[in-house]
Amino acid sequence: MKNALFTLGMAAPLVGLLGFVVLDATAMPDVHVSYSTGECVEVINYADTDYSCENYPVKFNHVWVQ
Secondary structure (H helix, E strand, C coil): CHHHHHHHHHHHHHHHHHHHHHHHHHCCCEEEEECCCCCEEEEECCCCCCCCCCCCCCCCEEEEEC
């Protein structure tokens, strides 16, 4: 019984951390960058944020476009 409680006590924080990481990754905006010019074309926000090509977020998914 003690072993099961110890395992549950160790697994619960790990599952919570995994959930936090997944939610953080899905809220990261996509920045579309032109392959030919290297300039920002569009920023797609997935959370309630207002990022644009002039206002880059600290972390973002870099997507190359034509």
